[in-house]
Structure formats: C-alpha cells, structure tokens
Amino acid sequence: MKVVSNTASLDVRLSVMCGQVFRWRELPDGRLLGADGDNWWLVTFVDDAFVVEGNGDSVDWGRYFRADEDWPAHASTVRRLAPELAPYMDVLPGLRLLRPSDAVEETFSFLCTSNNHLSRISGMVGALAGYGPTLASVEGYEVHRFPTVERISDIPESELRQKGFGYRAATIPVAARQIVERGGKAWLDGLKETDYPQARLELLQLSGVGPKLADCICLFALDHTEAVPVDTHVWQAATRLYFPELAGTSLTEKRYRQVGDHFRDKLGDLAGWAHQFLFYENLLNWRRR
DNA sequence: TAGGGACCTGCC
C-alpha cells in the first residue's frame, strides 16, 4: 500500500522514536523503517507531508496511530484541565499515543528497558526480534516479525547473556514461560478486556515486571490509556510541578500511586497520553537541569 | 513504609 498524508496533528518521527515502541530505525537518508506485529512500514518525508509504504493498509496504519480519535480535541482538553502541561505540549507537537498491534512485542520490549538507556534498548529489542520470522527485506534491511512467547520461552539464558542482555537474560525467558503457563498471547490479549487495576495486578506477578513496567504494558500494549508509568523522568517532572516537597526523595510505592492518581484524577483516560509529554521532555532536557 | 544495594553493559 501507499498512503500520502500531511495530518498536522501527527508527527510520525516523534511518535515512533519517543520510547513507546522500539522497532523503528532511521535510515541514512532520513526515511523511517519500522515494524509492528505483522506489518512493516517505510515512511518518506516530503516537505510537511509524508508517504507511507508497507505491507499493511490504511486501516492498519490508522489503528497504530489511533486515527479514529480526535487529537486536536484531546489537546484542547488537556490544556484546559492541566494548563501546566501546555509548555511541554508546545515543544512536542504531534506526539500521539500509539496502539501497537502485538501485546507480546510490547511486553518483551519493555522487559528490556529496566535500568537501561534508549540506544541499548533498541539493540536488545532488535536482537529479540531476530528470533522471529522475516517479514520482508526492505532497502537492504531484514525486517522481522517479533517472535511468539513460546519461541522466547525457549531461548537459553546463556544465549541472551552472550548477546549483551545482562541480567535481563534471566528474567525474559522466565517471564515468557509464566505467560505461556497462563495461556500465552491469548491471556495477555485478554487483559485488554479486564479493567486497568486488575490487569496491572496480574502483570505484577511476572518476573522482572514491577510497577513501572506493568504500567507501560497496560498503556502501550493493552490500551489502558489511564495508566501512568512513573519512571525517574516522570518522577522528576512530577515533583517539580506538583509535589515540590518530595523533590529528591526516593520513589516509593505510595508516592508512585500518588503521581498516577494525580494524573488520573485530572485527566482520566487522557492521563497516559498527557504524561508522555512530561516524560519525553524531561528525557531530552534532564542533563541541562 | 522508607531507604539502600546489587544487578549487566555501555556511554557521558
């Protein structure tokens, strides 16, 4: 398929590179090559528009970028209910909440993120993707479909160690086995239908999944858009904006809940999208603060 | 419930 678009409310590059998904790479000429579930995409930018090529159709593309939602209206709502976030939205216009199609892909991507930085995370997620079948060969790059939980559960820890996964080499296959025991991908997908608190509780039982990862999986993989993953960046921003008396203290379970509830009380189902502006702005600028 | 340290590896 080929789609041409100049949707002003969508910045493709920002949305796929800000850490919601980890399957995109920027080609030397500036084009973007990405994978999501069964799909691969090649995005070319021309002036203020972009052209999309890939094996999916406009429905797949639209689902991924939540084209069914009124983003300008969302932005107005957040600016009205949380005006203190406006400066952060101003510097990151067009950032959308994505809806990745494969919960397994997102779950194991986030298992690579603990105590880690973006460049290494992408490499590790790419290494995991290498265990899946080839989707296509595009511009000389092999694009893989992310492997199944069953395949991941079979990977020896030693092999992942060798590939540089560090201590995550131990938790990743174990978490895969735990998911397989519960029913595999169907179980994970089923958590989309349970409510957010319950889904979060179930995810917390998995090895290597703590409060922050559970919320990432809820938000990005399970469509629980009220989830607010509180990491070091969101914690810094939240203490700066809302809880100055807590600045510099450690992020305990109680404080973690305080931050998430604060966003949910204010913004409801828009909390997960809104928090993303604080997260990414702080990630880009924390060294200067 | 809060605080502290270990854990892999790589980059500032």
Next chain:
DNA sequence: GCAGGTCCCT
C-alpha cells in the same frame, strides 16, 4: 557514575 527498574533486605 549513571541509565525510562526490579528485587531483596533492613
């Protein structure tokens, strides 16, 4: 030293 944490221990 410190990364988009988790787990285990006072």
